Amino acid sequence: MGMKRCSVMIVMMLFLQQQILISRAQLSSHNPYATSCPKALTTIKAAVYTAILKDRGIGASLLRLHFHDCFVNGCDASVLLDDTESFTGEKTAGPNNNSLRGFEVIDSIKSQLEAICPQLVSCADILALAARDSVVALSGPSWAVQLGRRDSTTASYDAANSEIPSPSLDVADLISAFSNKGFTPKELVTLSGAHTIGQARCSVFRGRIYNESNIYASFATSLKSNCPLNGSDDTLSPLDSASPVSFDTAYFKNLQANRGLLHSDQELFGGSASTDAHVTAYTNNPPAFFADFATAMIKMGGLSPLTGTDGQIRTNCRKIN
Numbered sequence: 001m002g003m004k005r006c007s008v009m010i011v012m013m014l015f016l017q018q019q020i021l022i023s024r025a026q027l028s029s030h031n032p033y034a035t036s037c038p039k040a041l042t043t044i045k046a047a048v049y050t051a052i053l054k055d056r057g058i059g060a061s062l063l064r065l066h067f068h069d070c071f072v073n074g075c076d077a078s079v080l081l082d083d084t085e086s087f088t089g090e091k092t093a094g095p096n097n098n099s100l101r102g103f104e105v106i107d108s109i110k111s112q113l114e115a116i117c118p119q120l121v122s123c124a125d126i127l128a129l130a131a132r133d134s135v136v137a138l139s140g141p142s143w144a145v146q147l148g149r150r151d152s153t154t155a156s157y158d159a160a161n162s163e164i165p166s167p168s169l170d171v172a173d174l175i176s177a178f179s180n181k182g183f184t185p186k187e188l189v190t191l192s193g194a195h196t197i198g199q200a201r202c203s204v205f206r207g208r209i210y211n212e213s214n215i216y217a218s219f220a221t222s223l224k225s226n227c228p229l230n231g232s233d234d235t236l237s238p239l240d241s242a243s244p245v246s247f248d249t250a251y252f253k254n255l256q257a258n259r260g261l262l263h264s265d266q267e268l269f270g271g272s273a274s275t276d277a278h279v280t281a282y283t284n285n286p287p288a289f290f291a292d293f294a295t296a297m298i299k300m301g302g303l304s305p306l307t308g309t310d311g312q313i314r315t316n317c318r319k320i321n
């Protein structure tokens with residue numbers, strides 16, 4: 001590469017990094033709803049806890065919604081927009097279709113909030129708070145969610161397909177997918193720790209349990225009954241078979257024992273020294289995982305939000321006003 005092209009790229013990278021910092025700085029560390037809608041945070045928390053009492057798996061789904069929102073053109077609730085005849089959103093993109101869950105919980109929160117303080121609390125902030133409350137409800141760490149996001153009037157089917165990493169990626173590609181969003185290999189490991197809760201469909205791990213050799217034999221065998229070579233594509237299995245509804249470090253211990261469910265999970269241990277060390281560190285130090293996860297979630301929640309007069313506060317998270 002020529003010197004000139006190289007310096008242009010460095011300038012562009014610095015510019016991008018600065019944009020990420022600037023957009024993060026626009027979110028507020030104090031709660032902007034404290035005066036405008038004092039019951040907002042408690043309403044969201046109560047709704048999340050009620051939903052989790054009914055279905056413990058829903059907490060994981062709410063955490064994932066925030067991730068899939070933020071990685072696609074920023075945390076702007078674009079993931080929540082329904083398709084219409086004249087609008088294609090993100091819900092039918094490969095990583096989301098027939099896979100994302102929890103939309104009804106967000107709908108219920110939004111209608112409760114619209115009843116007490118109309119057009120004040122954004123769907124994007126609801127997603128960020130519901131993700132945090134879910135992790136806390138499942139015994140994970142807490143963090144101060146930065147607020148002030150507004151909702152998009154657009155969505156991108158193509159970006160949802162290209163920006164959300166696929167479970168078939170190898171570690172080098174996972175590192176670069178996260179680096180594209182400003183995250184280090186360590187933060188890739190930290191955020192992947194979200195797979196300590198939740199479930200995956202047979203169709204996304206079939207290749208791993210039938211074809212891969214770095215998988216603990218009896219673990220693979222036990223999964224095959226619910227995930228045959230043909231059919232049962234949508235049957236769910238836990239990402240962390242040791243403690244599927246508890247936010248802990250069992251996910252990392254599983255990786256050390258070749259019990260990662262997704263190809264992309266197992267890639268984080270045994271695939272690269274730059275991720276192995278962090279997996280090992282977290283198994284030995286749960287408080288470090290909790291602290292790093294909290295910090296990384298605040299960073300993820302700061303990806304390119306709409307603030308000020310950009311975007312809108314949707315009255316229905318599924319539709320543009």
Ligand code: HEM
Nearest residue numbers: 060061064067099165166167191194198199200201204264
């Ligand atoms: C490192 C790259 C990642 C890949 C390749 C990946 C891939 C996947 C896949 C394939 C599923 C199962 C989907 C299905 O079967 O329908 C899943 C579930 C899940 N993912 Fe990830 N993910 C990644 C990172 C993350 C991050 C950063 C978070 C959150 C911070 C996250 C949170 C979750 C949760 C909580 C579930 C379970 C959802 C549920 O039970 O409804 N993932 N992920």
